[in-house]
Amino acid sequence: VGQLKQLMLSIERFDHEIKSIYKQHNDRFIFDSLPGAGPQMAPRLLAAMGSNRERYQSSEEVQKYAGIAPVTERSGKKEWIHWRYSCTTFLRQTFVEWAGQSVRYSFWAKAYYEQQKSKGKPHNTIIRALAFKWIRILFRCWKTKTAYDESTYLEALKRKGSPLLKYAMESKF
Secondary structure: OHHHHHHHHHHHHHHHHHHHHHHHOOOHHHHHOOOOOHHHHHHHHHHHHOOOOOOOOOHHHHHHHOOOOOEEEEEOOEEEEEOOOOOOHHHHHHHHHHHHHHHHHOHHHHHHHHHHHHOOOOHHHHHHHHHHHHHHHHHHHHHHOOOOOHHHHHHHHHHOOOHHHHHHHHHOO
């Protein structure tokens, strides 16, 4: 019991230190702007992306490194797709948890979730696909040092004639 108490105190000190360092970080505004990130996920997402903008050249690199991008294997005439086994599971978990939370706070994320659910997709598949999309958005915000703005993203979807917005307007979930 004494060891557990010491462990709990150490964890509490680490949590306090992480919050303190996060509050001082120059990129904090980007991660604070993400729907559903909140005080727990935002520092984890910042840690996932880091401060070195030369680390990743594309969002695909982040998706692969985090284990969100699926792996396609081919042999002869056969092809199979599976999730990435060689990855940092903490990062995968971070992006998946954030995607799940974003459904509650982002109009388009909820619309995407409902659209995929109506197609019969299972919850975990939808959330991983949503994480895949979010990483592209986060990468762009991170690379350009721009806070996420839902209205800007919705406007971009509208300009592209996204079927997601059509679905959202028709179903009025």
